[in-house]
Amino acid sequence: MAPNKLNSSSGNSSVPCSQSENGFISSFSLFPEKAVQELLQSPAQGSDDHLIEFSEALRTVAKALRRVAEGKASAQAEAAEWKRKFELERARNLQFDPTEKSSLENQADLDDVRTNNPANHPPLSKKANERFERCCSSNGICSHEVLRDGKSDSDSKMVRKASFKLSWHCKGEQSDQHKHDVVSFEKGNITTAERSSKQISLKWESRPQTVLILTKPNSASVQILCAEMIRWLRQQKKLNVYVEPRVRVDLLTESSYFNFVETWKDDEEVMVLHTKVDLVITLGGDGTVLWAASMFKGPVPPIVPFSLGSLGFMTPFYSEHYKEYLDSILKGPISIALRHRLQCHVIRDAAKNEYEAEEPILVLNEVTIDRGISSFLTNLECYCDNSFVTCVQGDGLILSTTSGSTAYSLAAGGSMVHPQVPGILFTPICPHSLSFRPLILPEHVTLRVQVPFNSRSPAWASFDGKDRKQLAPGDALVCSMAPWPVPTACLVDSTNDFLRSIHEGLHWNLRKTQSFDGPRES
Numbered sequence: 001m002a003p004n005k006l007n008s009s010s011g012n013s014s015v016p017c018s019q020s021e022n023g024f025i026s027s028f029s030l031f032p033e034k035a036v037q038e039l040l041q042s043p044a045q046g047s048d049d050h051l052i053e054f055s056e057a058l059r060t061v062a063k064a065l066r067r068v069a070e071g072k073a074s075a076q077a078e079a080a081e082w083k084r085k086f087e088l089e090r091a092r093n094l095q096f097d098p099t100e101k102s103s104l105e106n107q108a109d110l111d112d113v114r115t116n117n118p119a120n121h122p123p124l125s126k127k128a129n130e131r132f133e134r135c136c137s138s139n140g141i142c143s144h145e146v147l148r149d150g151k152s153d154s155d156s157k158m159v160r161k162a163s164f165k166l167s168w169h170c171k172g173e174q175s176d177q178h179k180h181d182v183v184s185f186e187k188g189n190i191t192t193a194e195r196s197s198k199q200i201s202l203k204w205e206s207r208p209q210t211v212l213i214l215t216k217p218n219s220a221s222v223q224i225l226c227a228e229m230i231r232w233l234r235q236q237k238k239l240n241v242y243v244e245p246r247v248r249v250d251l252l253t254e255s256s257y258f259n260f261v262e263t264w265k266d267d268e269e270v271m272v273l274h275t276k277v278d279l280v281i282t283l284g285g286d287g288t289v290l291w292a293a294s295m296f297k298g299p300v301p302p303i304v305p306f307s308l309g310s311l312g313f314m315t316p317f318y319s320e321h322y323k324e325y326l327d328s329i330l331k332g333p334i335s336i337a338l339r340h341r342l343q344c345h346v347i348r349d350a351a352k353n354e355y356e357a358e359e360p361i362l363v364l365n366e367v368t369i370d371r372g373i374s375s376f377l378t379n380l381e382c383y384c385d386n387s388f389v390t391c392v393q394g395d396g397l398i399l400s401t402t403s404g405s406t407a408y409s410l411a412a413g414g415s416m417v418h419p420q421v422p423g424i425l426f427t428p429i430c431p432h433s434l435s436f437r438p439l440i441l442p443e444h445v446t447l448r449v450q451v452p453f454n455s456r457s458p459a460w461a462s463f464d465g466k467d468r469k470q471l472a473p474g475d476a477l478v479c480s481m482a483p484w485p486v487p488t489a490c491l492v493d494s495t496n497d498f499l500r501s502i503h504e505g506l507h508w509n510l511r512k513t514q515s516f517d518g519p520r521e522s
């Protein structure tokens, strides 16, 4: 009798589902709750005590399982938050605590690691983040170290990174003091004196000596400009130049003059590039800026992005005038935008603990979790710190930085946000719901996107439009603000550049002005 009853009501589309109101559907709750509802709606429900008993038992089991799933997700989110806090704290300590300055004991050691000899580098571990951490703590010349290393290096033969100083631009004036949020609550009135994000100015304290030029591949105009720029930087500015291995090969095919141009052999050398390079120049479009950012898994040297693409949201410098721009940038001060990045961890269901195997991935625009080639709806459970946010049912979800707000997130209906606003955009892609508006969350949160066990298909994560990774049911992606922003040089300042980009790049709110000629209010 029971199986007949179950069959007789299957396919009833009006079956209510108590969880759909807040969008939460537990991986364990679907079958039992639906079955229970069907059973309860059956006309024979009062006549079969066993069946009712059975349905009650199923409901209890479903609830218990859902609680377990929620508990697990919440514990994982909490662990991720602690990990993030720990990383931030450690980054802060490295920056401010003089006792953690460097494991190098004397200047000779310091000189040693600053030369280009890879044999001088400490042995590097397998994981990229570990390699970075080792480099950070033992080489001691990450950007935060550079900030306090103001000593002159004129009498050293070694290649050193130029030191620089950052300061806030305050109402058009410059102040050397770091200004943090100051909240006063005198007489019970809460007032904030300073807000954290300001226009930042970079002033060189010693001359920049080494530039890295990154170029969009397969472009003849970029190749020509790159060769011309290298000659100028060498002859007029006496700078050391690094390029990618393929670019060096192209340059040497053109002329043996470019023999002085340096490059790297493997990923381990890329991991320490930030210790050698004072400035990064990109020749291409926004994709080349994303590429440049992705090369630096930790601190990023200031980037000067020249526009040789079609849209150029993050590339304010016109390549025709490169000499004037570089002249003034090498002298300083430079107005820079600190573009926040997101740090993403893929956590496999099979992993025994958080962050077990996979390296974190840093994104400048966004991480997207979508349905890939699957034709099924994605079903993504989202948590913010320990709170349940929602269940995304649609094509997917974009977690974007404010720099990325004008990229994919914009196309999916997200707001455009000034890049200096510290926040994380939570933008659904084609949600199958009438009321799913995008959110903007504060920068301090940790987001967790979980593929539930009952998902019909895996989801796919991609990072700044690249590196697709499959997320199987049970896998999760954890994302928080990275401690290493991408400093990009501004043509004017971050606000002027942002507004110019949305006007010129997107033709934002372009409309013919209404003519004067017509009806008027009397």
Ligand SMILES: NC(=O)c1ccc[n+]([C@@H]2O[C@H](COP(=O)([O-])OP(=O)(O)OC[C@H]3O[C@@H](n4cnc5c(N)ncnc54)[C@H](O)[C@@H]3O)[C@@H](O)[C@H]2O)c1
Pocket (backbone or CB within 6 Å): 285, 286, 287, 288, 290, 309, 311, 312, 313, 314, 365, 366, 403, 404, 405, 406, 407, 408, 409, 411, 463, 464, 465
């Ligand atoms: N439907 C969409 O709009 C869509 C779809 C996929 C990827 N994307 C974007 O493309 C980015 C990858 O860029 P790519 O150059 O490597 O790929 P690409 O060559 O496919 O170019 C994508 C376009 O997005 C623009 N773009 C990139 N970052 C931007 C930003 N921060 N603000 C405004 N426009 C931006 C680029 O200028 C380019 O025109 C991804 O991070 C994603 O944001 C957008």
Ligand SMILES: Nc1ncnc2c1ncn2[C@@H]1O[C@H](COP(=O)(O)OP(=O)(O)OP(=O)(O)O)[C@@H](O)[C@H]1O
Pocket (backbone or CB within 6 Å): 214, 215, 216, 217, 244, 284, 285, 286, 287, 288, 289, 290, 291, 308, 309, 310, 311, 312
């Ligand atoms: N140095 C590089 N090495 C490998 N790939 C790169 C490099 N620089 C850029 N790319 C890739 O090349 C693609 C195109 O780059 P980019 O967006 O800069 O040029 P574009 O498409 O001509 O510009 P726009 O998007 O403004 O039209 C991007 O997918 C980017 O990831």
